[in-house]
Amino acid sequence: MSNHTDSSSALNRRSVLRRTAAVGLLATPAAGLLSACVGGGTDEPSTSATGDKTAENPLGVATETPVEVVIFDGGLGTKYATDVHVPSYEKKFPKSKVTFSSTQEVSTTLQPRFASNTPPDMVNNAGSKLMDQGKLVEAGQVADLSDLFAAPSLDIAGKTVADTLIPGTIEQGTFNGKPYVLNYAYTVFGLWYSGKLFKDNGWTAPTTWADFTALLEKMKAKGITPYSYAGANAAYYQYLVILTTAAKIGGPDVLKAIDNLEKGAWTNDAVKQAATLWAEVGAKYGNKAHLGLKHTEVQLQQNQYKVGFYPSGSWLENEQGKDTPAGFDYQVAAIPGATASDKLPATGLYAAAGEMYFVASKGKNVQGGKEYLRHMLSKAGAKGFTELTKSLTVVTGAAEGLTLSPGLTSANAALTAAGAANFSFRWDAWYKNLDDECRAATNKLMFQGGTADEFCTRMQAAADKTEKKFSR
Amino acid sequence: MRQGKYPFVIGFLIAPLALYGMFVLRPIAAAVQVSMTNWSGLSPNFDFVGLENFQKLLDDDKVWLAAKHHVFLLVTLPVITIALALFFAFLLNMGGGTRGGMMTGVWGSKFYRVVFFLPQVLAVVIVGVIFGRVYAPDGSGVLNRFLELFGVDAVQFMAEYGLWSILGVLVWQAVGFYVVLFAAGMSSIPAEIYEAAVMDGASRVTIFFRVTIPLLMETVKVAWVYLGILAMDAFALVMVLSIDEGGPDGATTVLPVQIYKSGIRESDYGYASALGVALAVFTIIFAVLSLRGGKRNAVEH
Numbered sequence: 001m002s003n004h005t006d007s008s009s010a011l012n013r014r015s016v017l018r019r020t021a022a023v024g025l026l027a028t029p030a031a032g033l034l035s036a037c038v039g040g041g042t043d044e045p046s047t048s049a050t051g052d053k054t055a056e057n058p059l060g061v062a063t064e065t066p067v068e069v070v071i072f073d074g075g076l077g078t079k080y081a082t083d084v085h086v087p088s089y090e091k092k093f094p095k096s097k098v099t100f101s102s103t104q105e106v107s108t109t110l111q112p113r114f115a116s117n118t119p120p121d122m123v124n125n126a127g128s129k130l131m132d133q134g135k136l137v138e139a140g141q142v143a144d145l146s147d148l149f150a151a152p153s154l155d156i157a158g159k160t161v162a163d164t165l166i167p168g169t170i171e172q173g174t175f176n177g178k179p180y181v182l183n184y185a186y187t188v189f190g191l192w193y194s195g196k197l198f199k200d201n202g203w204t205a206p207t208t209w210a211d212f213t214a215l216l217e218k219m220k221a222k223g224i225t226p227y228s229y230a231g232a233n234a235a236y237y238q239y240l241v242i243l244t245t246a247a248k249i250g251g252p253d254v255l256k257a258i259d260n261l262e263k264g265a266w267t268n269d270a271v272k273q274a275a276t277l278w279a280e281v282g283a284k285y286g287n288k289a290h291l292g293l294k295h296t297e298v299q300l301q302q303n304q305y306k307v308g309f310y311p312s313g314s315w316l317e318n319e320q321g322k323d324t325p326a327g328f329d330y331q332v333a334a335i336p337g338a339t340a341s342d343k344l345p346a347t348g349l350y351a352a353a354g355e356m357y358f359v360a361s362k363g364k365n366v367q368g369g370k371e372y373l374r375h376m377l378s379k380a381g382a383k384g385f386t387e388l389t390k391s392l393t394v395v396t397g398a399a400e401g402l403t404l405s406p407g408l409t410s411a412n413a414a415l416t417a418a419g420a421a422n423f424s425f426r427w428d429a430w431y432k433n434l435d436d437e438c439r440a441a442t443n444k445l446m447f448q449g450g451t452a453d454e455f456c457t458r459m460q461a462a463a464d465k466t467e468k469k470f471s472r
Numbered sequence: 473m474r475q476g477k478y479p480f481v482i483g484f485l486i487a488p489l490a491l492y493g494m495f496v497l498r499p500i501a502a503a504v505q506v507s508m509t510n511w512s513g514l515s516p517n518f519d520f521v522g523l524e525n526f527q528k529l530l531d532d533d534k535v536w537l538a539a540k541h542h543v544f545l546l547v548t549l550p551v552i553t554i555a556l557a558l559f560f561a562f563l564l565n566m567g568g569g570t571r572g573g574m575m576t577g578v579w580g581s582k583f584y585r586v587v588f589f590l591p592q593v594l595a596v597v598i599v600g601v602i603f604g605r606v607y608a609p610d611g612s613g614v615l616n617r618f619l620e621l622f623g624v625d626a627v628q629f630m631a632e633y634g635l636w637s638i639l640g641v642l643v644w645q646a647v648g649f650y651v652v653l654f655a656a657g658m659s660s661i662p663a664e665i666y667e668a669a670v671m672d673g674a675s676r677v678t679i680f681f682r683v684t685i686p687l688l689m690e691t692v693k694v695a696w697v698y699l700g701i702l703a704m705d706a707f708a709l710v711m712v713l714s715i716d717e718g719g720p721d722g723a724t725t726v727l728p729v730q731i732y733k734s735g736i737r738e739s740d741y742g743y744a745s746a747l748g749v750a751l752a753v754f755t756i757i758f759a760v761l762s763l764r765g766g767k768r769n770a771v772e773h
Contacts, residue, residue, distance in 0.1 A: 107736050114514045131514065132739035139515035232630075232715045292609035292630045292715055432738045440721040447631070448720065 048366040058151040059367045059374065066097040067368030068120040070110065072127045073102040075319045076185070076355070076389045084384030088375040092154075096368070105129045114141050119360035121369035125181075126355055128233070133181060133356055134430045134469060142180045143361040148370040149179060154378035161377050169394040172353045172424065175470055182373050183353030184385075186392040188332060188411040189240055190349060191309040192316055194302070195329030195406065205333035207346040209277065212336040216285040219308040226308040227281055230298040231291035231447055235439035236428065238278075238446055241311045243425060244335050244350045245274035251343035252423035258463070259427045260471045266460040275445060275452035277338055282446030291447040303328060313354070317407030318390040330407030332414055347417040352424035353394045430470045437462040500752075506745040513741035525746035535747065538718075538727045539754075541635060545642070545703035545726075546758070550696045553643050557650035557695070558688075560588060562680050564651065565658045566666070585655070588648040596645070600712030603641045607713070630715050634724040638709055646702060650695050657691040658684060697759050704755045707732070727751045 049062035057063070067089070071081045086098045101120075103109040107129045113119045114131075119141065125131055136142050149162040149170060156164050166186060173181030191205075198204065201222070206212040216226035229238045246254050250270025257265035265271075290298055299316065301307045303323045310316075317330045324330070337346035357376070359369035375381050382398035385391070390405050392398075392412070404412065415422070428435045441458050444450035507525055511518035529535055564581040578584075591599065606614040607629035616626045629637045661684065669679050685692075707728035710718055717733070718725030727747060735744030 111513055111736075111739075115516060117516055129736065132512075132737070135512050135739040136514050139512055139517065141515055231720065233717075235716060288628060288631070289609035289626055291720060292607075292628060436733065436737070439716055440719055443716060443720050 048362075048364060050367055059147060059371050061093065061096075061367045061371045062365065063093050064095040065365045065368060066099050067122065067365045067372055068099040068101075068363070069122040069124075069369070069372055070106075070120045071100070071102045071124045072106055072130075073104050074127050075315050076391065078102045080385045080388045083388065085372065085376050085381050088154075088378065088381055089372055092375070093371075098372070107131045114139075114360070117362050119363050121363035121365045122357065122359050122372050124355070124357050130356070132432050133358070134175065134432075136358075137175045137180050138469060141361055143359040143363075143366050143369070145173070145179045145182065145359065145370065145373070148182075148373055151374060154374055154381075156379050161374060164377065164379075164395055166353070166394045166396055168422075168424075169353045171472070172426070173356070173358075174472075180358060182357045182377075182394075183355060184357050184376060184393055185315075185353070185355040185389075186351070186394050187313040187315065187354040188349060188351045188392075188415055189244070189311070189313045190332040190334050190411075190414060191241075192302070192312050192330060192332050192407075193309055194305065195331040195410075196327050197305055197308070198331070199329075205331070206336045207334075209336055209338050213281075213285075216281065216308070220285060224308050225287040225290070225301070225306060226285040228287050228290045228298055228301075228307045228309075229311055229446075230293045230295040231443045232294045234295035234298075235442045236435065237295075237311045237313075239438045239442045240350060241335060242274050242278050242442065242445075243271070244348075245277060245338050246271040247350075247423050248335070248342050248344045248346070248348050249273055249338050255423060255425040256472065259425055259430070261427075261431075261463050261466060261468045263464070264460070266463055267456045272452050272456050274338065275455045279445050279450065279452055279455075283449065286446060288447060291443060299323070309333075314408065314411045315389075315391055317405055321390075330405075331410045332407065334414055334418065344421050344423075345418075347414070347419075348421035348423070349414055349418040350424055351415060351418065351422040356429075426470070426472060431466050434459075434462055434466060503745045503748055506742055507749045508746075509742045510740075511742045511745075512739045513735065514739055518742065521742065525743045526750070528743060529746055529750060532730075534722055534725060534730055535727070535750075537722050538725045538730050541724065541726055542704055542754070544635060545639060545706060546700055548639055549642055549646075549703045550699040552639075553646050553650060553699055554692060554695055556643065556647050557654055558680075558685070558692075560584075560647070560651045561654035561658060562684060564655050566676065566679070566684075585652065588651045590648065591645045592648045594645070596708040597712055599641060599645055600709050603637075603709075604713055607637055630713060630724075631720055634714055634720070638706065638713060638724060641709055641713070642702065642706060646699065650699075653695060654688060654691060657688045661687050693763070697762050700758050700762060701755060704751065704758070727754075 049065040050060050051057060051062040053060035069081070069086075071078050081102075082100060086100055089098050090096065099120075104127065106123070106125055106127055110119065110123060111131060114136070125133055125136075133142075149160065149165075151161055153159045153161050153164050162170060169183060169186075170179050172183045173179050175181075193205070201218075203215055203218065206215050219226035229235070243255060243258070246268070247270075250268060254265075254268055254270045257268065258271075298307060298310065299312075299320050300323055302310045303320060303325060314332070317324070320330075334347050334349050357373060359366055359373065363369055376385070377393075377395055379395060379398055382393040382395035383402065385393050386399050386402060390408055392408065399408075399412075428438075438459060441450070441455050445452070445455045508520060508522055509518040510521050510524075564577045564585055566577065594602075605612075608614075608616065609628050609631065610626055611617055611620055613626075613629075615629065619625075619627060627633070665683060665687075666679065669683050674682070705728060706726050710724055710726055710729050711732070714724040718729040728751070731744045731747045731751070734740045734747065
């Protein structure tokens with residue numbers, strides 16, 4: 001990618017334009033046609049409906065205007081929306097109506113609507129075909145959620161919405177200082193295993209790297225693939241693990257430097273050490289055939305007790321619901337400490353608010369979209385979500401009183417053990433091109449005999465070529 | 473010329489021309505225009521950036537890699553497909569030897585014709601999913617289970633021979649259509665020519681190379697262009713079959729996949745359109761060259 005942030009490049013563009021115009025090839029008719037063909041919409045912000053702000057209606061929602069929401073139909077399903085959040089909204093505003101729809105291909109369905117400035121009011125941007133969230137924000141298509149977070153919570157008395165959230169939630173959706181995105185599901189990443197398999201063999205979850213490799217050795221002796229992930233479409237589970245180890249060795253600032261596209265962020269010793277350790281695991285304890293498998297295939301193999309550890313997020317248990325044999329007992333372990341001089345404890349976790357929900361700034365009912373999010377963030381809304389999806393939300397304490405599944409209980413325990421030692425990164429959502437590059441580099445490292453040096457140099461080169469747009 | 477003829481003709485042409493202009497020419501023009509902007513696809517706003525996207529395209533390693541793969545497919549796909557299709561078509565039409573001075577097909581040729589044509593009827597994505605099972609990297613794959621019987625270790629088809637594996641599927645799917653095309657061409661060759669050849673004592677091999685092929689040259693040339701255009705695409709198969717959409721590490725990527733990634737995934741529709749324009753130009757150049765380059769005096773019957 002070319003690097004052009006300064007004003008001189010704008011001059012360049014203009015001079016190129018003039019030259020092209022001089023050639024008289026396309027430029028003049030193009031200017032008129034472009035606006036007709038490409039967007040089809042106008043530049044003016046469409047007028048959005050509003051109502052009077054009252055204590056009962058702190059966001060000033062127009063009480064009779066319908067609100068349109070689009071939910072991604074994936075691992076979490078759509079029942080949580082249709083059975084919990086939509087009724088909650090319609091109960092509060094009986095004269096309004098929630099126009100609900102779902103899609104499996106968010107970008108294909110919604111990109112044309114953003115291009116023509118007729119977007120839905122609230123969008124769940126997720127799945128493998130999600131829209132580039134950074135670019136959406138940059139294009140001015142996303143509404144600032146500051147007033148939502150400052151508004152009082154729907155059903156937790158005396159608190160603002162912001163007060164009810166797990167620390168770090170708002171930051172996770174902040175772009176250049178302003179909160180634009182609500183990351184709703186709280187996800188714990190770690191190494192997942194079968195509690196039954198471990199109990200039957202008398203194994204325990206390792207906390208040091210030596211214990212870890214010793215256990216992998218034992219699994220190998222049993223004929224189980226000790227450690228695996230799916231190379232065909234889920235390499236990002238693995239780069240997340242590599243960077244988790246890097247953060248444990250060098251502290252969370254390692255990840256911050258990567259997010260900020262700093263020079264030498266990827267060639268940092270901590271990243272290099274982490275990549276070396278994991279390349280060894282890949283070479284010794286991986287299964288080459290899994291480079292060609294999709295995530296569901298590897299997860300199924302784990303359910304058949306053919307794979308020991310599998311790196312994933314806490315959605316795994318719900319995703320595998322149908323295929324998990326009785327008594328399998330999903331458990332999660334934090335990624336073991338790497339060295340004796342680690343900056344973070346072995347219990348440290350990659351834990352972050354995930355699943356993006358945002359309000360379109362050019363929708364017909366912007367305040368209604370925000371109000372919908374307020375219903376999602378109510379205690380009842382969050383509890384209903386956790387019940388139906390077996391996933392935690394960013395609302396503190398919303399899971400209280402629920403009987404949690406084994407995997408979720410284990411994730412909760414890991415979270416408690418980690419305490420303040422939890423961290424995350426943002427670059428994968430900010431710069432999609434780096435995400436693509438890192439998937440390829442990770443597969444090379446883990447399956448095809450790549451070295452840590454190659455991995456780091458390659459990622460650094462890709463980061464250096466990327467134009468910086470965000471920082472934290 | 474009688475009065476009123478032109479209005480009559482024009483009246484008929486207006487509707488199709490308008491439709492063609494609206495749904496074919498206008499999108500093409502729009503793509504060319506978008507290719508000179510930095511449009512993200514996510515808002516109606518954009519800047520005109522001239523040829524910047526094309527400059528970027530020349531510096532993009534993945535694009536050159538994809539171009540290399542197109543050249544590979546452009547050479548192998550037509551050669552293998554046409555050779556196989558000619559061979560099968562010959563067997564179907566004339567492989568059975570002579571009967572009363574007439575060439576006949578091998579036994580059961582009507583049945584084979586249907587079998588060969590079947591893959592053509594399947595949607596590409598379905599073919600992709602089927603071959604996903606055929607190429608599966610462990611014992612669950614059809615080919616690897618077969619190799620297991622002979623004690624051969626599992627072959628990592630998509631990881632190590634990705635492009636060849638995809639070529640295999642392309643050939644498998646395309647061959648049926650060209651068998652039918654060539655068979656039709658062969659049956660239009662007058663029987664007397666074969667009769668004369670048989671009476672002169674020509675063997676089946678001689679007949680194939682000295683009579684059938686020269687008389688089919690025009691059909692083969694058309695087939696070559698069609699297959700070349702197919703080699704410029706291959707998008708759906710790569711997306712369904714390959715590791716990491718065109719991987720591992722770009723080993724199976726093609727230009728349409730790069731277009732998809734930069735457009736849909738990375739929201740850079742300006743650059744994606746520039747890639748599209750480049751691909752269209754390549755395809756047109758290829759078609760023109762192969763149609764003109766092969767212009768010899770056609771042998772006529």
